[in-house]
Amino acid sequence: MQNYQNDGVILVIDDDQNNIRVIIDILKPAGLTIISARNGQMGIKRALFALPDLILLDIMMPQMDGFETCHLLKANPTTQAIPILFITALNDEENKVKGFEVGGVDYITKPFSAREMVARVKTHLNLKRKQDLLERLVAIDGLTEIPNRRQFDTVLEKEWKRAQQTQKPLALIMIDIDYFKQFNDGYGHPAGDECLRKVAQTLAKSVQRCSDFVGRYGGEEFVAILPETSTDLALKVAKRMQDNLADLRLHHVFSPIGDYVTLSCGVAALTPIPETYPQDLIKLADRALYQAKANGRNQIVISNPFNWP
C-alpha cells in the first residue's frame, strides 16, 4: 500500500553519479521525488530554488565538501530548516559524529541498504512535517486563520531592524471593528466569530505586496505592518480595507452609525532613528485609532508624530 502522506522532494548532493542513480532507484518507488546536484555549490543553488523537503548530502566531494555545504545551507534562512542526512561510509564514526555537529539530523551509510534508507528518510520527513505544523500553529490565530499577536511581535521586530538599515519608513495600521460588542451581544457569539473571520480575510486580501503583514492583534483588533511605506500610502491601504469590507455588506443592525459592519483605523509611519523603538510606532497608531473612535468611528486617522509625545 502506498503511503501518500510520505510523498516529498529529496535533493541528493553527491559527486558520484552512480550513488545518485542508486538512491533514485531506492527512493522513487517509495513515492518520493528526487532531484540532484553533483557538487556543493550547485546543491545550494538547487536547494534555494527548489526548497526540497530533505537533503541527502555526500561528505566526500572535491572542492566544497559535505560539511562546508551543510554549514552554508544552515547559515541561510531560506534553507536552514531543511533536514540534512549525510551519506557516509559504514564504519566512518568520526565523520558521522562531525555530521551531527555541523547540523545534520542523521546519516545513511554506504553501501546502501534500501529498507534502511527509506525508513530513515521517511522518519525525518514526518518529523519535519510535524515541526512545520507546530510552527504554523504557534504563529496562526486559530479562529481567523491569519497570523496572531505573537507573530506580529516577531515580524514587527524584524521589519523595524530592516527599516533601521534601509532608513525607509515603516507603517502600521491599527484596525478595530466598530461596535463589535453590540454585534456579539445582538447576533450571538457564533455570528461574532464568523464576522471576525470575514473581516480578517478581507483585511488580508487588501494588502498587495508579499512583504505586507496582516494579523489579529487581539479581540476585534487587527494590525497591518507595511514596510517601506509612507503615511500617504498606508492611508490608501486603510481606505482599501474599509472599501473591501463595505463591499461585503455585513449587516449590523445593532450599530448606531449605519446598517453594516464598519472599521476604525489608526495609521502611523516612522523611519527608525536612534532612541526610537517599535513600541513607539504601536503607540502612535494606537493613539490615532483611539482618535478615530473618539471622532465617531468608521474613519481613518493619521498620527502626527510631531505632536508626540
Ligand SMILES: [Mg+2]
Ligand atoms: Mg563523494
